[in-house]
Amino acid sequence: MKRYILIRLLESLAAIFVITVLVFALTHMSGSPVDALLPQDATQEQIDALVSAWGLDQSLPRQYLSFLGNALQGDFGDSLKWRGYSAMGVVADRLPQTLYLGGIAVAISVVVALPLGVMAAMRKGGKLDKAAQLFSLFGQSIPQFWFAILLIWFFAVALQLLPTSGSGSWQHVILPAIAMAWFQIAALSRLTRSAMLEVLDAEYVKLARVKGVSETRVVWVHALRNAAVVPLTYFGVLAGSVLTGSVTIETVFSWPGLGWVAIEAIRARDFPVVQAVVVIFALIYIVCNFLVDILNAYIDPRVRA
Amino acid sequence: MRHPFINRFAAQSASTLTSHIRKRAKAAGKTLLMSSAAAVMALQAAAQDVTVVIDPIASESNLYWETEGAFMLPSLQGLVGNNPETGKYDTSGLAESWKANEDLTSWTFTLKPQAEFHDGWGPVTAEDVVHSFNLHIGDDSRLSGIGNLRDATVTAVDAQTVRFDLPAPQADFLFMLAGRGVLAIYSKAQFDAEGLEGYKTKPAGTSPLVYESSELGQGMTFSTAQDHWSGVDADYDTLSIRFVGEAATKLAMLLSHEADIVSLSRELQPQALDAGFEILASTQGASQTSMVFGALYTDPEGGELPTGLPWADVRVREAMNRALDRSQLLEVLYDGRAEALPVFTMDAQYEGYTPALADRFDADYGYDPERAMALLAEAGYPDAFGDPVIPIIVTSLPGNPEFPLISELAQAYFEAVGLQTEMREMDGASILSARRDRNAPWIMPVRNAPIRPAQVGLQVYFSKVNRPTAYVDDAQINSVFDELAASTDMAERDALASQIFTKLYDDYTHMPLAKIFAEVTVDPDTITGWTFPGSTSSGLSHFELIKTAE
Numbered sequence: 001m002k003r004y005i006l007i008r009l010l011e012s013l014a015a016i017f018v019i020t021v022l023v024f025a026l027t028h029m030s031g032s033p034v035d036a037l038l039p040q041d042a043t044q045e046q047i048d049a050l051v052s053a054w055g056l057d058q059s060l061p062r063q064y065l066s067f068l069g070n071a072l073q074g075d076f077g078d079s080l081k082w083r084g085y086s087a088m089g090v091v092a093d094r095l096p097q098t099l100y101l102g103g104i105a106v107a108i109s110v111v112v113a114l115p116l117g118v119m120a121a122m123r124k125g126g127k128l129d130k131a132a133q134l135f136s137l138f139g140q141s142i143p144q145f146w147f148a149i150l151l152i153w154f155f156a157v158a159l160q161l162l163p164t165s166g167s168g169s170w171q172h173v174i175l176p177a178i179a180m181a182w183f184q185i186a187a188l189s190r191l192t193r194s195a196m197l198e199v200l201d202a203e204y205v206k207l208a209r210v211k212g213v214s215e216t217r218v219v220w221v222h223a224l225r226n227a228a229v230v231p232l233t234y235f236g237v238l239a240g241s242v243l244t245g246s247v248t249i250e251t252v253f254s255w256p257g258l259g260w261v262a263i264e265a266i267r268a269r270d271f272p273v274v275q276a277v278v279v280i281f282a283l284i285y286i287v288c289n290f291l292v293d294i295l296n297a298y299i300d301p302r303v304r305a
Numbered sequence: 306m307r308h309p310f311i312n313r314f315a316a317q318s319a320s321t322l323t324s325h326i327r328k329r330a331k332a333a334g335k336t337l338l339m340s341s342a343a344a345v346m347a348l349q350a351a352a353q354d355v356t357v358v359i360d361p362i363a364s365e366s367n368l369y370w371e372t373e374g375a376f377m378l379p380s381l382q383g384l385v386g387n388n389p390e391t392g393k394y395d396t397s398g399l400a401e402s403w404k405a406n407e408d409l410t411s412w413t414f415t416l417k418p419q420a421e422f423h424d425g426w427g428p429v430t431a432e433d434v435v436h437s438f439n440l441h442i443g444d445d446s447r448l449s450g451i452g453n454l455r456d457a458t459v460t461a462v463d464a465q466t467v468r469f470d471l472p473a474p475q476a477d478f479l480f481m482l483a484g485r486g487v488l489a490i491y492s493k494a495q496f497d498a499e500g501l502e503g504y505k506t507k508p509a510g511t512s513p514l515v516y517e518s519s520e521l522g523q524g525m526t527f528s529t530a531q532d533h534w535s536g537v538d539a540d541y542d543t544l545s546i547r548f549v550g551e552a553a554t555k556l557a558m559l560l561s562h563e564a565d566i567v568s569l570s571r572e573l574q575p576q577a578l579d580a581g582f583e584i585l586a587s588t589q590g591a592s593q594t595s596m597v598f599g600a601l602y603t604d605p606e607g608g609e610l611p612t613g614l615p616w617a618d619v620r621v622r623e624a625m626n627r628a629l630d631r632s633q634l635l636e637v638l639y640d641g642r643a644e645a646l647p648v649f650t651m652d653a654q655y656e657g658y659t660p661a662l663a664d665r666f667d668a669d670y671g672y673d674p675e676r677a678m679a680l681l682a683e684a685g686y687p688d689a690f691g692d693p694v695i696p697i698i699v700t701s702l703p704g705n706p707e708f709p710l711i712s713e714l715a716q717a718y719f720e721a722v723g724l725q726t727e728m729r730e731m732d733g734a735s736i737l738s739a740r741r742d743r744n745a746p747w748i749m750p751v752r753n754a755p756i757r758p759a760q761v762g763l764q765v766y767f768s769k770v771n772r773p774t775a776y777v778d779d780a781q782i783n784s785v786f787d788e789l790a791a792s793t794d795m796a797e798r799d800a801l802a803s804q805i806f807t808k809l810y811d812d813y814t815h816m817p818l819a820k821i822f823a824e825v826t827v828d829p830d831t832i833t834g835w836t837f838p839g840s841t842s843s844g845l846s847h848f849e850l851i852k853t854a855e
Contacts, residue, residue: 042447046446046447046452157557157561165549252554
């Protein structure tokens, strides 16, 4: 197990390194921030001052090394768009909002998708199963931003039950969390259903039934515990989806999280913030997958073999 | 449903009427009935909160000089103001008067003695102006146009008098200090006590709106000053300005009555109008739109001249202009709420305006595809050109939502007369980068440019001063521009600017499209009027003049 963890840790570190190279290269390939930040009538003095202040006059390898060294200390430089804030300051300021929204979305996903998947499997071919499959089909087919706008239109504009956008109260989080959870519910319920169908046919489940164990206990304890490996594995993907989904959802709902920051920083060519956001997104994604791998290995010894 | 212009007229009339009633009420202050009515009105209006939704601003900071100057906090003021009706410079800023010496190199401003900063930071003095000036010209300044002030010397003559000495004449100096200004006045007393942190947290302003708070990327809140020293009191309690980028969300905020005033893209305005909301427009034109021929360089002084561009031939340029059906374009792009523009950067508000060009516009630039095809044939297009394909840039810039559509429509018109085109997608920063490298050989819509004095506009787009990013670099224009910049005789300046505009027009140096107004969509249940001249970069200003329903 220790060896497995060590190997996964090294792989994660390598992934982080590659990501830093990619992030640095891609942001610089898209052009100089000078052109995004200074007006077209900027004087040469203004241009020179900005170039010098941001070290843009140094060679790219030198800029990368400087970036990497600082990044290791959590220093991605100062934001070019949100003046007076460090890039990491912007990220740290907004990350809790994304985690809050993402956490609620994941909670909704789990609370809805697991029972739905289990019950669909128990009633295979029945009305509930068909309804769950239809739900999954729509959930995975409808673009997130479009669904988000539909939610706003129905609940905020037509019914005026909830706010359209922004943050500040518990009402504000409902629509973006549902919009974000929608896709996850569809995916997770399908996975749970198929995993449960497989397990419910297993010999040990039949044995439990023969032994007179109640159906509720058979399904929710014996079967679900074994079927849980598949949805658990999906959790790594789920974390990534929540983060990437936050970019769309936070923009539509004007939710002040990291996804919104990412879009605004990209628009403004705010290199330091873009780099900080992507690295933080990558770190969260890698850590989640690392934990899922460890959990998988813990649950299923075949994985670490 | 009323036409939006009628709405605007009605709103302005209501605003004017309200203002008139107030003036009368003041004059007849002894009249109990009027006073009581005014008191009741004031009480009724006292509990109003106004929410304005705009696009996220390019760079956010309470330190104005660290931004490009696209949005000045409504709590801050410059020395000079703009009249909300006419857009002309007026004394609604911090200076009560000003005078310039004969050669326009020295400008002296007398500050209003009653002007004072919010939160008890004391009266506005000449020292505050000098202090603010020094902050604005620092190395970290990113303000558009600050180059015009960098070499100035500012002296506090006495507590109420401040003098700007310039190295060269600046006929448009007031423009630098007015609505679209480059100098916001901050409190030196606050700086001495709290440093920049004080400004970052809660900068003391001077306007009828008092800065309260802001949330990163989300917006800002202002309260209204009671018994403001200027005599202008907003008729609402708080102003929230929210930044929302997604157009559909902005529309939803309006329809759900979460927002009172929304800067809504033109494509979504019809939906709001259908739902009973109204459009308010600036009293004056706010910006101009044009398509430009990239790299129209003919002055060898500017560097290597491009070769082989089809539009280097004036006949091709005229053909492209005549290929455009402008009336249809304006209808599609602006729902007809725009005015034809004869020359980009020329406006009747400023010097050099040449009515003859507007009169001749239909004859010289009118939609005439047959004439366009004849001109192209005369020019030998396409065979006479090594690469006859004309690249058209498709881009999206904040505040310019119609750009992609302009490019697509232009392509359709051009191809209809036989021009070969190709669309190229580029972001705004890459375009600017290419222009800085003097490598922008393409056709594109130019950023919706705020209407500015002739010299300022010409300098940015059509003069050697703004090499290498100017669109036109022509020896004759450059020469006349030098004379314009040096001239302090107003009649002569007018003639020189007119000469440049005429040359730009006669040479078909660009494809002028429209003069447009800044527009907001409002909830008539809560907002009855807002008079603003469209003279700032964002087009919005005079927030204190928003009139709320009673």
